[in-house]
Amino acid sequence: MPNHVLESSPNAALNKSIIGKFMDLPIPEGKCQAMYIWIDGTGENVRAKTRTVDFIPTSVKELPVWNYDGSSTYQAEGGNSDTYLHPVAMYNDPFRRGNNKLVLCETYKYNKKPTESNHRHSCAKTMEAAKKWKPWFGIEQEYTLLDFDLRPLGWPKNGFPGPQGPYYCGVGANKVYARDIVEAHYRACLYAGINISGTNAEVMPAQWEYQVGPCEGIDIGDQLWMSRFLLHRVAEEFGVVATLDPKPMPGDWNGAGAHTNFSTELMREENGIIEIEKAIDKLSRNHLRHIQAYDPKGGKDNERRLTGKHETSSIHDFSAGVANRGASIRIPRGVAEEKQGYLEDRRPSSNCDPYSVCEALVRTCILDE
Amino acid sequence: MFSGILRKSGQKLLGQLQQKTRTTFATSSKLRAGYALEWSTNAKFNKLVLDKYMCLPTPDCKCQVKYIWIDGTGENLRGKTRTLDFVPSCYEEVPKWSYDGSSCFQAHGEDTDIFLIPVAMYKDPFRRGNNKLVLCETYDKDLQPTSTNHRAACADAVRKICKHEPQFGLEQEYQLMDADHRPLGWPAMRGEPEVTGLCYCGVGSNNVVGRDIVEAHYRACLYAGLDIAGSNAEVTYGQWEFQIGVSDGIKGPDDLWMGRFILNRMAEEFGVWISYHPKLFPNWNGAGCHTNFSTKEMRDDGGLKVIEECICKLSKRHKEHMKRYDPKCGEYNKLRLTGLHETSSMDVFTHAVGNRSSSVRIHRETVAKKKGYFEDRRPSSNCDPYAVCDAIVRTCYLDEC
Numbered sequence: 001m002p003n004h005v006l007e008s009s010p011n012a013a014l015n016k017s018i019i020g021k022f023m024d025l026p027i028p029e030g031k032c033q034a035m036y037i038w039i040d041g042t043g044e045n046v047r048a049k050t051r052t053v054d055f056i057p058t059s060v061k062e063l064p065v066w067n068y069d070g071s072s073t074y075q076a077e078g079g080n081s082d083t084y085l086h087p088v089a090m091y092n093d094p095f096r097r098g099n100n101k102l103v104l105c106e107t108y109k110y111n112k113k114p115t116e117s118n119h120r121h122s123c124a125k126t127m128e129a130a131k132k133w134k135p136w137f138g139i140e141q142e143y144t145l146l147d148f149d150l151r152p153l154g155w156p157k158n159g160f161p162g163p164q165g166p167y168y169c170g171v172g173a174n175k176v177y178a179r180d181i182v183e184a185h186y187r188a189c190l191y192a193g194i195n196i197s198g199t200n201a202e203v204m205p206a207q208w209e210y211q212v213g214p215c216e217g218i219d220i221g222d223q224l225w226m227s228r229f230l231l232h233r234v235a236e237e238f239g240v241v242a243t244l245d246p247k248p249m250p251g252d253w254n255g256a257g258a259h260t261n262f263s264t265e266l267m268r269e270e271n272g273i274i275e276i277e278k279a280i281d282k283l284s285r286n287h288l289r290h291i292q293a294y295d296p297k298g299g300k301d302n303e304r305r306l307t308g309k310h311e312t313s314s315i316h317d318f319s320a321g322v323a324n325r326g327a328s329i330r331i332p333r334g335v336a337e338e339k340q341g342y343l344e345d346r347r348p349s350s351n352c353d354p355y356s357v358c359e360a361l362v363r364t365c366i367l368d369e
Numbered sequence: 370m371f372s373g374i375l376r377k378s379g380q381k382l383l384g385q386l387q388q389k390t391r392t393t394f395a396t397s398s399k400l401r402a403g404y405a406l407e408w409s410t411n412a413k414f415n416k417l418v419l420d421k422y423m424c425l426p427t428p429d430c431k432c433q434v435k436y437i438w439i440d441g442t443g444e445n446l447r448g449k450t451r452t453l454d455f456v457p458s459c460y461e462e463v464p465k466w467s468y469d470g471s472s473c474f475q476a477h478g479e480d481t482d483i484f485l486i487p488v489a490m491y492k493d494p495f496r497r498g499n500n501k502l503v504l505c506e507t508y509d510k511d512l513q514p515t516s517t518n519h520r521a522a523c524a525d526a527v528r529k530i531c532k533h534e535p536q537f538g539l540e541q542e543y544q545l546m547d548a549d550h551r552p553l554g555w556p557a558m559r560g561e562p563e564v565t566g567l568c569y570c571g572v573g574s575n576n577v578v579g580r581d582i583v584e585a586h587y588r589a590c591l592y593a594g595l596d597i598a599g600s601n602a603e604v605t606y607g608q609w610e611f612q613i614g615v616s617d618g619i620k621g622p623d624d625l626w627m628g629r630f631i632l633n634r635m636a637e638e639f640g641v642w643i644s645y646h647p648k649l650f651p652n653w654n655g656a657g658c659h660t661n662f663s664t665k666e667m668r669d670d671g672g673l674k675v676i677e678e679c680i681c682k683l684s685k686r687h688k689e690h691m692k693r694y695d696p697k698c699g700e701y702n703k704l705r706l707t708g709l710h711e712t713s714s715m716d717v718f719t720h721a722v723g724n725r726s727s728s729v730r731i732h733r734e735t736v737a738k739k740k741g742y743f744e745d746r747r748p749s750s751n752c753d754p755y756a757v758c759d760a761i762v763r764t765c766y767l768d769e770c
Contacts, residue, residue, distance in 0.1 A: 025588050025589060049602075052591070072570075078724070081724070
């Protein structure tokens with residue numbers, strides 16, 4: 001029986017050869033389309049809307065504050081719904097190209113306080129306080145592609161694919177699905193100005209990963225959120241859904257994480273392994289606090305994923321080890337041998353807020369808070 | 370012997386029944402899936418074929434001018450093209466024309482010619498080159514505006530207050546529709562999508578549908594010369610909005626009608642059509658055409674006082690405005706303005722700061738700076754912006770409506 005992929009997906013049904021004709025229409029001189037992008041009240045989803053700007057911005061500071069209807073994004077009541085967008089980072093727009101921009105924004109309530117899901121506000125202050133330690137981050141973003149009926153893409157509609165084993169970094173139409181989306185996303189990120197460092201197929205079929213970094217300080221959060229926007233937007237072009245759910249398929253299937261690699265200047269220098277071990281010691285004494293910061297539901301999402309199986313540690317216990325993918329913290333073998341480098345915190349879920357994750361790491365390991 | 374024959378014929382019947390069931394199952398699962406564009410004729414066309422012809426050069430001095438007008442329904446646009454032997458540089462150079470009004474609900478009997486008077490000109494994003502789109506007013510044989518030509522009165526009102534430098538911003542909401550008259554991307558069999566609250570300004574296939582049409586429309590409008598200010602996905606799945614403004618005087622409503630034409634024409638390319646119906650489904654957000662208005666005095670320091678005076682005048686003419694804010698004297702808006710889904714009530718005029726459930730909303734920034742503009746949230750998505758802008762100007766500045 002044929003596998004009816006994208007059968008019910010309306011975006012996949014649209015003829016993609018039409019839009020090309022219109023996207024090469026020239027725009028009046030001096031105008032550009034700026035797409036303002038923000039995190040909504042769920043803390044997991046991104047929203048976006050566009051405005052025409054009568055100049056070509058050269059820096060994000062030139063772009064005006066805007067507002068939107070917070071009552072439609074779980075961020076305000078209808079009777080008092082204006083929520084503000086403050087531009088904080090600007091990237092090239094790979095969909096509209098030319099002078100057009102993607103603008104990442106922080107969200108503020110009518111009383112000028114950050115919204116509840118605006119974790120960037122406090123993360124930025126923390127990063128400022130820790131800047132002399134030059135904290136670097138690299139995040140490995142895992143995600144799963146779903147068909148329009150929300151079943152993993154390419155999986156049989158009334159069954160399951162063969163067990164995990166052949167899919168990780170696989171090649172071949174029987175091992176990996178929708179590489180086009182991955183390739184398009186990679187190129188779009190590079191064009192936009194994101195420091196995307198790599199990509200690979202993951203252990204579960206229809207699961208992929210890309211990595212962003214190394215980035216210093218607040219930049220990691222900005223770049224990771226923008227790369228997520230690009231992922232959802234590219235998948236939308238194909239009529240496919242990208243999910244950052246940390247355990248999309250229960251049972252003997254891998255979940256998805258956002259392993260966060262972290263280092264300070266001291267860790268990167270000779271004998272930095274001592275600093276790494278000090279940091280791990282501090283982390284071991286703050287396990288619960290970190291778990292609460294490592295997914296948007298205070299740990300509830302990670303409960304489904306951090307089982308101790310499928311290359312995860314248990315949510316209940318803190319552990320660390322060299323080359324150990326079943327530990328909370330893994331020290332890569334190369335780092336152990338060279339006695340300098342970084343540590344990998346494997347606990348954050350794929351739908352974590354990187355601002356919350358990185359703020360927690362800096363507060364615990366650097367600022368001793 | 371007979372039992373053998375019965376067995377064989379029974380098996381044949383069973384085989385036939387199984388065959389029929391398979392076919393039925395395949396057909397009904399197709400219906401359940403709700404395949405997008407399955408019934409759309411335009412979507413079946415190979416779009417590459419036209420490209421070969423559209424790159425044929427045309428004689429330098431010739432240009433195709435498409436005349437566009439509002440028909441007798443007051444909601445729908447019509448268009449026809451003529452070749453001109455020169456390239457017009459402004460709308461004044463484009464000649465008057467005429468058409469069959471009896472095929473547009475605008476004339477009957479033996480006297481059917483209606484005149485087309487060009488009033489605004491734009492570049493044509495579909496034909497490109499020197500070709501033009503020309504917006505027209507419609508006049509009858511006595512050179513009187515037809516009953517759905519509200520532009521004539523609007524232009525007159527705007528002219529009378531031109532020293533106040535009136536400006537408009539218009540927010541057009543609309544729904545993408547499939548050929549089977551279901552919203553694009555909605556399930557078949559009268560199903561509805563799941564209510565997730567993730568569609569407004571959403572990203573991702575499960576949150577928004579048809580972005581290609583929106584992007585192509587935006588680019589086409591910029592090219593054509595409209596004051597297109599922005600776009601976003603709306604609260605209902607498959608619902609979108611574009612904004613025109615901030616435009617000086619009559620250019621606002623002109624650009625809105627031309628924006629609607631370009632949108633309808635763009636959707637046609639994709640095999641999709643646009644509904645401007647203000648309330649397609651009772652449990653989902655409706656669609657409006659929120660109209661933002663200001664004058665020089667409102668934009669200057671202390672302008673908030675002028676805004677409040679205007680709102681007071683509007684409050685005294687609520688019923689008159691409601692008759693002009695949709696093409697059926699309020700019957701459309703009765704379906705939409707329920708007090709729920711970010712609307713005000715049909716019967717009671719309200720105004721507030723930052724409140725999306727009021728008739729008129731003042732933005733927080735306007736209050737903070739004590740100057741700016743106000744937003745009238747009452748007009749329906751299928752309103753005539755000329756009628757709306759005319760009503761606002763006359764009530765606020767000319768003490769008539």
